[in-house]
Amino acid sequence: MIVWVRLPTLKVHFYHREVLTSLGNLIGRTIKLDYHTINQQRRKFARLAVEIDMTKHLVPRIFLDDHWQKVEYENLLTVCFECGKVGHSSGGCSTVHPATTGDQLANVGGPVPAKQATVEEATPAGFGPWMLVSKKAGDFLGIR
Ligand SMILES: [Zn+2]
Numbered sequence: 001m002i003v004w005v006r007l008p009t010l011k012v013h014f015y016h017r018e019v020l021t022s023l024g025n026l027i028g029r030t031i032k033l034d035y036h037t038i039n040q041q042r043r044k045f046a047r048l049a050v051e052i053d054m055t056k057h058l059v060p061r062i063f064l065d066d067h068w069q070k071v072e073y074e075n076l077l078t079v080c081f082e083c084g085k086v087g088h089s090s091g092g093c094s095t096v097h098p099a100t101t102g103d104q105l106a107n108v109g110g111p112v113p114a115k116q117a118t119v120e121e122a123t124p125a126g127f128g129p130w131m132l133v134s135k136k137a138g139d140f141l142g143i144r
Contacts, residue, residue: 001051001052001054001086002031002049002050002051002052003049003050003052003073003074003075003076004034004047004048004049004050004073004074004075005024005027005047005048005049005050005071005072005073005074006045006046006047006071006072006073006074006133007020007023007045007046007047007048007062007069007070007071007072008044008045008070008072009044009045009070010045010046010069011065014046014064015046017033020033020046020048021033021048023046023048023062023064023069024048024050026059026062027050027052027058027059027062027071028050028051028052028053028059029050029051030048030049030050031048031049031050031051032048032049033046033047033048033049034046034047034048034049045072052086054085054086054087055085056085057083057084057085057127058071058073058079058084058085058086058127058131059071060084060126060127060128060131061126070130070131071131072130072131072132072133073131073132073133074133074134075133075134076132079127079131079132080092080093080095080127081127081128081129081131082095082127083095083127084127
């Protein structure tokens with residue numbers, strides 16, 4: 001399943017093809033980058049098409065440099081915020097205790113800080129409705 005994802009408020013120095021591709025590969029498998037992202041004409045968020053494995057949970061955020069970078073998904077209708085997977089809602093979830101918060105650590109743009117090892121246990125489970133964005137509600141016109 002290929003979805004468009006956004007990386008809101010991504011710092012400008014990450015706006016490089018190689019960096020964005022590697023970030024997309026943490027979310028799934030990068031298919032292509034938004035043309036406008038490459039040209040830095042729209043800096044509200046980076047946008048890329050990613051193929052995701054529906055048997056796995058979505059990645060809600062990526063630890064990047066020294067902060068959590070949110071990951072937003074465009075036009076996904078049914079997402080479970082208990083286990084983070086696509087295709088059923090939270091009410092129909094059969095996952096009793098999600099084993100992971102879904103967070104991903106990214107090692108791009110510099111050495112990995114030592115504190116990364118403790119971040120995951122210090123933060124609550126990261127799935128939520130904020131992960132979902134509608135193209136209609138956004139300010140992005142997209143590729144036509
Ligand atoms: Zn679920």
